[in-house]
Amino acid sequence: MSAKAKWLNKVKWDEHGLVPVIAQEVGSNHVLMFAWMNRDALSRTVESGEAVYWSRSRKKLWHKGEESGHIQKVHEIRLDCDEDVVLLKVEQVGDIACHTGRHSCFFQQFSGDHQKGEWTAVDPVLKDPENIYKK
């Protein structure tokens, strides 16, 4: 994979060669997750039609759903005004984007005030992670 295509130059890659990516569900417009891509990941995403991210912790390409089956079929790709953030509109296979077995990674809700607040998990676990990642 060369990932040298001209259209990739429009993206302002950060000092690590990465760009933040927001994955949003087509239809509901739910924000499912946030991740990062490098040039190769974005190129492969376009080529395959499925979301491929760069895992900063594992330092390798991460084809979302490669273990869980919860792949993301890409319907649309957008770039922001500063050209340094990507928005993916995806169909979330299995309806589960989060490794905790929830629909969205953004399941912790703030309540309280600026002096005394708390974060509470408010969305249901749809599938036990034990059963998502089969040994």
Next chain:
Amino acid sequence: MSAKAKWLNKVKWDEHGLVPVIAQEVGSNHVLMFAWMNRDALSRTVESGEAVYWSRSRKKLWHKGEESGHIQKVHEIRLDCDEDVVLLKVEQVGDIACHTGRHSCFFQQFSGDHQKGEWTAVDPVLKDPENIYKK
């Protein structure tokens, strides 16, 4: 502003003391913009009920809409599973989140394939930026 409240410790601030923030419109669920916050910005956001970001270019707090009037009234704040990304659900005053005068910053759409692609501005300018930022 101390920004020492315990609930702020739940957030995993990056090496610059920042967290990525996605602003999403209440109701439509449109993703409006992406920005960053430090502890002080998030604390002030909760205290004021209006989005306050950290401007990485200007290196100072940025009360969104302070010049344009296009403030964001915060309805809900969410944190993701890794506790390192914040999602704001906001009411966008003036319907314009982008400094280009568009509803959303994500107005550039990709078309093509991985070898030959292009980005095209597909959303309308609702108000001329010249008239948003009055001298």
